[in-house]
Amino acid sequence: EADIYQTPRYLVIGTGKKITLECSQTMGHDKMYWYQQDPGMELHLIHYSYGVNSTEKGDLSSESTVSRIRTEHFPLTLESARPSHTSQYLCASSPQGEGNTIYFGEGSWLTVV
Amino acid sequence: KNQVEQSPQSLIILEGKNCTLQCNYTVSPFSNLRWYKQDTGRGPVSLTIMTFSENTKSNGRYTATLDADTKQSSLHITASQLSDSASYICVVSDRGSTLGRLYFGRGTQLTVWP
Numbered sequence: 001e002a003d004i005y006q007t008p009r010y011l012v013i014g015t016g017k018k019i020t021l022e023c024s025q026t027m028g029h030d031k032m033y034w035y036q037q038d039p040g041m042e043l044h045l046i047h048y049s050y051g052v053n054s055t056e057k058g059d060l061s062s063e064s065t066v067s068r069i070r071t072e073h074f075p076l077t078l079e080s081a082r083p084s085h086t087s088q089y090l091c092a093s094s095p096q097g098e099g100n101t102i103y104f105g106e107g108s109w110l111t112v113v
Numbered sequence: 114k115n116q117v118e119q120s121p122q123s124l125i126i127l128e129g130k131n132c133t134l135q136c137n138y139t140v141s142p143f144s145n146l147r148w149y150k151q152d153t154g155r156g157p158v159s160l161t162i163m164t165f166s167e168n169t170k171s172n173g174r175y176t177a178t179l180d181a182d183t184k185q186s187s188l189h190i191t192a193s194q195l196s197d198s199a200s201y202i203c204v205v206s207d208r209g210s211t212l213g214r215l216y217f218g219r220g221t222q223l224t225v226w227p
Binding site: 006040041042043044045059090092098099101102103104105106107109 | 144145155156158159162206214218
């Protein structure tokens with residue numbers, strides 16, 4: 001079992017609300033990622049980090065922001081949620097180097113009404 | 114354009130039967146290929162990772178093969194169990210960037226019936 005945790009697992013919020021999805025890992029991994037996945041579709045990278053104070057945007061344009069103040073913590077924030085943000089958000093982490101296993105959290109299902 | 118295509122899109126088999134899932138990719142330069150299992154509503158779990166020099170790798174009843182020349186991989190599941198019902202995702206990583214960019218297939222949805 002991977003030691004990477006996401007909260008909340010499920011969330012329904014109204015349009016315009018601010019939301020933060022939490023992600024924590026206890027494996028000491030430097031690399032962390034946020035992916036977005038719609039049902040039946042592939043995962044899309046929206047943010048990643050190589051380590052503390054390092055954050056980069058991924059392939060898929062996203063209105064969300066991330067921060068990496070501590071190695072184990074990589075929260076994702078939506079300042080003003082819209083129905084188009086309804087999706088599953090998956091956090092992941094991996095050690096430095098190529099070919100290492102990427103460990104995923106259980107995901108956060110966000111519904112914006 | 115770097116792509117990962119999986120087939121079939123969905124598959125139904127009876128418990129105890131074997132099955133093979135396919136993955137074709139165009140990602141270049143190739144670094145490694147991973148198979149993940151994703152249960153409904155859960156995060157993906159790693160099954161295998163293969164580099165260019167590896168032709169086959171097993172993890173219990175799961176055996177993955179890789180033909181880097183034809184850019185094809187397969188995942189063979191032996192003696193299927195009800196718990197094998199899940200989406201199986203093929204993920205290919207390139208060597209062209211520091212991140213080792215990952216390209217995800219859409220997955221094969223496997224359903225195992227009793």
